[in-house]
Amino acid sequence: MRQLARSARNLLGLTAGLCSIAGLAACHRSAPVSEGPKPHASIRDIMLYEIDPAADFVWESVSTDVTSEGVKEHQPHTTAEWQTVQSQALRLAEAPNLLVVPGRRVAHGGQSLDDVDAPGNLTAEQIEQKIVADPALFARLAADLQTAALKAVDAAKAHNSARLSDAGAAIDAACESCHRTYWYPGEADYLRAHGVTR
Numbered sequence: 268m269r270q271l272a273r274s275a276r277n278l279l280g281l282t283a284g285l286c287s288i289a290g291l292a293a294c295h296r297s298a299p300v301s302e303g304p305k306p307h308a309s310i311r312d313i314m315l316y317e318i319d320p321a322a323d324f325v326w327e328s329v330s331t332d333v334t335s336e337g338v339k340e341h342q343p344h345t346t347a348e349w350q351t352v353q354s355q356a357l358r359l360a361e362a363p364n365l366l367v368v369p370g371r372r373v374a375h376g377g378q379s380l381d382d383v384d385a386p387g388n389l390t391a392e393q394i395e396q397k398i399v400a401d402p403a404l405f406a407r408l409a410a411d412l413q414t415a416a417l418k419a420v421d422a423a424k425a426h427n428s429a430r431l432s433d434a435g436a437a438i439d440a441a442c443e444s445c446h447r448t449y450w451y452p453g454e455a456d457y458l459r460a461h462g463v464t465r
């Protein structure tokens with residue numbers, strides 16, 4: 268068995284050598300592996316089941332509740348609590364990779380987006396066209412969310428609630444700038460037309 272593994276390795280070495288000498292076209296594996304996994308969830312599913320719950324967990328882990336009984340500050344205390352925040356932040360940091368998988372639909376047929384009737388909001392088809400027209404822009408906005416989420420991962424590793432709170436604000440800004448571009452780009456015009464500034 269070990270002998271077989273060694274000869275397989277030698278063969279691989281030989282092939283790699285040939286590839287570098289001849290630059291054989293067959294040696295370039297540029298085509299995607301067709302039997303690999305494919306996207307099934309829509310962008311909407313990923314928002315609802317991955318991104319939103321993970322972000323909520325991070326936001327709520329450093330937060331202030333004001334109730335009739337007074338003000339209650341939340342922050343992780345134990346190592347286990349910090350580890351849970353870290354795992355949710357990491358889940359949030361990986362989700363942007365899911366968003367940019369080629370062939371991912373914005374919504375499954377018949378699924379209607381939240382607030383689709385609000386003035387200036389795009390439909391799923393319009394969002395999809397916008398993403399396909401400039402995939403680099405969508406990828407950059409997805410990467411911004413990843414950068415912000417990784418700040419939360421680092422803050423959780425360092426057990427630092429002030430940095431976790433800053434990371435929470437950066438995450439919020441990343442959500443907003445993508446949503447303003449793709450989901451409700453007309454909102455700013457609508458508010459301006461109605462004399463609302465923010």
Ligand code: HEC
Pocket residue numbers: 310311312314315318319322366373374379380381394405408409412438439441442443445446449450
């Ligand atoms: C790279 C772009 C991008 C980023 C970043 C992003 N979103 Fe979204 N999100 C979208 C798009 C596009 C839609 C509208 C289409 C849809 O509903 O899937 C959307 C819709 C949503 C929805 C509504 C789903 C529904 O019911 O229709 C929620 C909730 C949501 N996002 C949460 C978040 C949160 C929370 C963050 C940040 C932690 C975030 N999103 C970051 C692109 C993004």
